[in-house]
Amino acid sequence: MRRIYLVLIAIMLLAIPFAPMVAAASEADEEVEEETTIRDFSLRVDEGVRIGDYRVELISVISRVDGLIEVKVWKRVSTFEDWRVMEILRDANFDEGADRGGLTITVIEIFDEDTVRMRAKYRSSYGYPQKYITERGMAPKNLPELEVTTALDRKDVSVGDEVKVTITVNNIGNATARDVAVQDSPPLPAFRYVAGYPPKIKNSLEPGESDVAVYSMVAATEGDVTIPATVARYADSKSRVSSASSQPQSVTIKPKRKPDLVLLVEPPQPISYGGRGTVNVTVKNQGDASAYMVEVKSNLKSVGDGLEVVEGNLDRSFLEIPAGGSESYSTTIEGSRSGSRIIDLLATFQADGAILQKETTFEVMVLERELRFLYFLPIVPVLILAAWLFRRYKEYKY
């Protein structure tokens, strides 16, 4: 009697959405035993399968070693909901088991921390199990996530330049990152480390927290260098270890910086005899480092007399001429003897303790003395002749 009763309830339940099925159910009920089926499927945490109106969701793998998992089984359009810890290879009946229209589930295998294989037994009419992702699975996970960036403070690097490397580790996840460790491979031998190495980052980073480590190094050899990515390893609350890395960077190291002085001389126009001319000298640093203790000297005195400085001085000294900078000065010279003279100008300067020299020459022309009366010389015979003729003319003119 009791069995009939149960069947009646079942029919009633089934008959609500599908009235036509009532007759069939009645017929099946009449055959008493309905067929059941067994299906295997695998599930990940936060995944579930649909079996008829039932939903089976894997909440978590509690212990692989003990073979314990936590599942939630519920039924659509029903109050049925069951949270249960299941043991491996042990059948568990939900909603009275497969024989009574419910489910019988067995954990066959636990692959890892979040994947298991299950077997479900249920009425064939429920169809095939269909996978879906649970609401929990779709919700954000509480995991730490680190972002690592490496930045050099300068792009233009020459041998001997100090480069500051800034490593920024930012926790962009929503859980605390633990055991944070930065692994930075040094780009040796292109660089030498100077200070702050190895970089140190806080051991744990809260969500949204960031930490910065700075170290400096000096470029040692020229060439193209790839600075390897910086890798940060960290663990989440479950001690699961993850890593994040920055982008590798490439840097071209140029040759060592040094000063390069150029002496630009604007020589005077040819100086008239006894006249003056101006020499404009520009000391230009074309290099990429400062030149120190610059001294410009000329050999004007040894060139010989007939040319002397009357204003200013060709010899000058400058404490420092920065890269790209220049110094100009001018000198007035007077020529007291004609001729062409070559004047050497020598600039001595220091860079990195070494003494360097640069030399230039220029020519100063002193023109011949202009004897203007010579122009009149050819006229003189003509004048004399004219005077003679005129005198004769006067002499014989009565």
Next chain:
Amino acid sequence: MLNVLMLGIGQCGNRILDAVNREAFGGSSRLSKYYSRQKFPSRVETLAINTAINDLKELRFTAAKDRLHVPNLHGVGANRGIGKQGFWENREMIMEEIERRGDFDIAFVMTSASGGTGSSFTPLVVHELKERYKKITVIPVMVLPFREEGSIYLQNAAFSMRDIMEVESDGIILVDNQYLKRLSGDIKTAYDRINEMVAERLLFLIESLDSEMLSVTDLGDFKTVMRGGLGMGTLGFYESDKKTTSLTSAIEGSIKPTGLLYPADVYEDAARAMIIIQGSKEYLEVDEITKAVEKLSTKIGQVFKGIVIKKGRPKVLSVFTLSQVPDLEMLYAQAAQAIQDEKSKKTRAKKQLDDAFAYIEDLEEVY
């Protein structure tokens, strides 16, 4: 060295003087005065004197300072009376101008016997020179006119010749235009040629007198020659051409009518003579010279000979005075005739005028 004064008086004298100056420049070119220098054989001072300024202006080779204008009138109009008066009025000025030029041994006064200024001034100038320079030899060079030039000219020539003779010049050298006009066609060329001839001879003479001669003829000899005969003479000249360089023919050429300035038969009329021979050594054959001079001597009497050795073909200058001058007599005869004619012409005119006036003698003008 001789100090020579050459005066050119009157238009004719001025022109001869200009020819002398031109000759001294070397002759040929009109422009020679602009590039050349005068080369006189001695110290020669030239002075052109004239009353007509236009005649002085037309001179070309005489320096301005050597032209003296006597500020009388514009010429004297061939009137010897006015000329003489003009000289007296300006005597000091003229003589000062001459004296300023220093001392002189010989003076040639070149003039025409017929013109106004020349014929009237010359006797007076010669007189003044004789007065002021005690030892000077003054030789007037008188140019006789064309006979047909006019009665006044003939008259002037006659009287001035007489005046000259009276002032005791050291002899006159005669030049006869009438005789020389046969030389070339037009009158200008003829005058120029005559002046040139006179200038050439005078300079040759001066050069010879001042040279160291092989055979000596000096100023004294010249004076002796010039004082001979009538005290009138002339010059003959011959320059050998390329073909005939014979000395005999040269000497003969110089006394032939073609070489003379005045028509004369030297062999017949000459009183004294001087033959000056110039040329390169090779032409001067002693025999030839001696023969030629001997030939002359037998006819004339005294013949001085001078030989100057100078590079070039033989040139011969003959100076001689005449013992008789038939042509001059003819000139005087013509002059007398001319004066007579002039007189009667004047009387006739006077009478004619008087007769004409006679018509109105007793009448008054009526208005």
